[in-house]
Amino acid sequence: MNGTGKWLSGAAKALYHGAVWLCFLFVTAPSLLMIVVAFNDAEYFSFPLKGVSMRWFAEMLENSNYRGSVVNSLKLAFYATALSVLMTLPAALRLYRKKSRFVETVLLAPLFFPLVIWSLGLLQLYGMFGLSGRFVTLVLAHTVMITPFILRVVLQSLREMNSRLEEAAYSLGAGKWSTFRRVILPIILPGVLVGAVFGYLISFTDVTLTMFISSSGNTTFPVRVYSEQRSEGLNMVVLAWSAVITLVIFIISLLGEKFAKWSRYF
Amino acid sequence: MAQSSRTTGGRRFGVGWMLLSPALAVYGIIFLLPALLLVAISFQVNAPELYVWERAYSLGNYERFYTDPYFLKVIGKTLVYCAVVVAATLVIGYLLAWYIYKAQSFAKTTLITLVLTPLFSGALLQSLGWYLLLARYGPINAGLRAAGWLDKPFNFLGTDAAVMIALVHAFLPFMVLSILNSLRTIPANLPDAAASLGAGSWSAFIRVTVPLTRGGMIAGSGLVFGLTLGSFATPGIVGQGKIQLLAQIIYQQAIQVFDWPFAAVISLNLLALLAVISGLLALLTRKTGGAAQ
Numbered sequence: 292m293n294g295t296g297k298w299l300s301g302a303a304k305a306l307y308h309g310a311v312w313l314c315f316l317f318v319t320a321p322s323l324l325m326i327v328v329a330f331n332d333a334e335y336f337s338f339p340l341k342g343v344s345m346r347w348f349a350e351m352l353e354n355s356n357y358r359g360s361v362v363n364s365l366k367l368a369f370y371a372t373a374l375s376v377l378m379t380l381p382a383a384l385r386l387y388r389k390k391s392r393f394v395e396t397v398l399l400a401p402l403f404f405p406l407v408i409w410s411l412g413l414l415q416l417y418g419m420f421g422l423s424g425r426f427v428t429l430v431l432a433h434t435v436m437i438t439p440f441i442l443r444v445v446l447q448s449l450r451e452m453n454s455r456l457e458e459a460a461y462s463l464g465a466g467k468w469s470t471f472r473r474v475i476l477p478i479i480l481p482g483v484l485v486g487a488v489f490g491y492l493i494s495f496t497d498v499t500l501t502m503f504i505s506s507s508g509n510t511t512f513p514v515r516v517y518s519e520q521r522s523e524g525l526n527m528v529v530l531a532w533s534a535v536i537t538l539v540i541f542i543i544s545l546l547g548e549k550f551a552k553w554s555r556y557f
Numbered sequence: 558m559a560q561s562s563r564t565t566g567g568r569r570f571g572v573g574w575m576l577l578s579p580a581l582a583v584y585g586i587i588f589l590l591p592a593l594l595l596v597a598i599s600f601q602v603n604a605p606e607l608y609v610w611e612r613a614y615s616l617g618n619y620e621r622f623y624t625d626p627y628f629l630k631v632i633g634k635t636l637v638y639c640a641v642v643v644a645a646t647l648v649i650g651y652l653l654a655w656y657i658y659k660a661q662s663f664a665k666t667t668l669i670t671l672v673l674t675p676l677f678s679g680a681l682l683q684s685l686g687w688y689l690l691l692a693r694y695g696p697i698n699a700g701l702r703a704a705g706w707l708d709k710p711f712n713f714l715g716t717d718a719a720v721m722i723a724l725v726h727a728f729l730p731f732m733v734l735s736i737l738n739s740l741r742t743i744p745a746n747l748p749d750a751a752a753s754l755g756a757g758s759w760s761a762f763i764r765v766t767v768p769l770t771r772g773g774m775i776a777g778s779g780l781v782f783g784l785t786l787g788s789f790a791t792p793g794i795v796g797q798g799k800i801q802l803l804a805q806i807i808y809q810q811a812i813q814v815f816d817w818p819f820a821a822v823i824s825l826n827l828l829a830l831l832a833v834i835s836g837l838l839a840l841l842t843r844k845t846g847g848a849a850q
Binding site for chain 2: 379386403412415438530540
């Protein structure tokens with residue numbers, strides 16, 4: 292390779308690395324800024340910061356309005372995830388035993404179905420039966436919304452399982468239930484956990500579906516912030532909560548990738 | 558029957574459906590029924606004050622939708638958004654996926670985490686971040702003014718470019734992971750084989766690696782297309798009500814105007830559009846032989 296060629300390939304490499312780091316900056320900038328500005332020592336968002344303080348984090352815990360909606364979100368995501376895991380496990384087991392493309396497609400369909408459309412239909416359904424605004428309607432809708440994510444992960448871990456272990460358990464005289472409980476479940480448990488965390492986060496951060504079908508009494512943190520932002524702008528308590536949530540999600544993502552390599556389930 | 562269900566013959570019939578029925582029942586009520594209801598309601602003459610069984614039916618809503626240039630313009634605009642966002646996420650996504658694929662242990666985990674965090678923190682928190690970044694007194698304005706490129710603060714919020722950038726950012730992780738996972742299925746020694754046959758690293762990349770990830774690229778594009786088509790929170794916050802995409806219009810018709818039948822008509826057209834595009838993508842996948850994930 293001559294001098295010019297070396298210089299050219301060096302320049303191309305520098306360009307490539309520069310572009311990559313710019314892209315990573317693009318990916319992280321909004322979350323980073325969100326965390327930084329929550330420490331602002333001022334009544335409103337401003338940049339550069341007026342000073343560094345923790346006072347909005349203290350305020351955040353005292354303001355029961357926002358705390359209430361965060362607790363609501365946590366509760367909703369918990370019930371939806373629990374319900375979804377309970378109905379996904381048996382369904383996944385059946386689909387693993389006896390493949391059915393049709394049933395699998397139906398169960399994965401919400402993944403490809405625009406949420407707005409489905410939410411509109413649900414709004415009308417709940418309205419017809421006079422159930423609008425009930426907490427249980429939110430739980431059921433979120434359950435279906437997150438089921439495809441959980442189902443995909445559970446099915447994949449079932450299919451990666453060594454099926455000889457199951458046969459061995461049967462041939463040693465274990466019944467179906469005890470084979471499930473003592474052989475299959477322990478093997479697929481990491482997958483079930485990963486799926487549950489996926490589902491939990493998706494339910495916790497949802498805006499669209501909840502926006503259509505929740506009432507002001509039981510609304511979640513994201514929907515509350517969305518509607519407030521549109522009418523009266525952002526306040527520092529919201530930014531403090533957002534910073535904390537972003538940080539927690541970062542830690543969860545890191546742990547999930549480090550210990551379960553969960554990016555491969557996408 | 559309870560006895561025979563222990564044997565294989567009985568299991569095929571009874572227990573199987575028992576395992577599926579909770580999921581299918583919930584889906585039937587919460588997913589299928591609303592979709593069917595939407596079709597029925599789209600033919601109703603709007604009359605919120607009447608009971609469901611008292612309402613009249615007509616094709617009027619559809620006629621209004623197809624003849625009003627405003628809604629056709631919104632569809633066109635939304636499709637332009639979809640095209641821009643898919644193209645941008647494809648290019649940036651491939652770059653990032655390739656870099657992550659080549660990175661080693663610790664760096665790899667960290668970089669994947671950086672991509673996963675915006676994905677998991679959802680549309681709202683990310684668009685709040687963009688709202689702050691682009692605001693009149695945000696860091697981008699501060700930076701541009703410090704550099705002397707702007708003499709007074711410019712409100713980027715509510716512009717098409719701002720919403721597109723925020724949407725590219727929101728859906729980029731899906732594209733990165735789609736491509737990354739298809740890169741992971743390439744046998745590790747294949748690019749080496751290409752190199753040993755005399756291909757330079759660039760030509761091995763273009764002629765061996767890229768074609769093998771076509772499935773991931775198509776799957777990612779389909780996903781990003783669908784997500785952009787139905788995007789709601791991001792255009793709402795970054796667009797500040799000045800950017801109206803399809804999902805926003807549906808919400809407006811349903812919640813603010815209370816015209817549910819018309820909102821249903823818009824929804825069904827959105828769905829038809831999505832079906833056509835997915836069909837084309839599926840055809841493309843089959844033709845190129847790439848495995849969609």
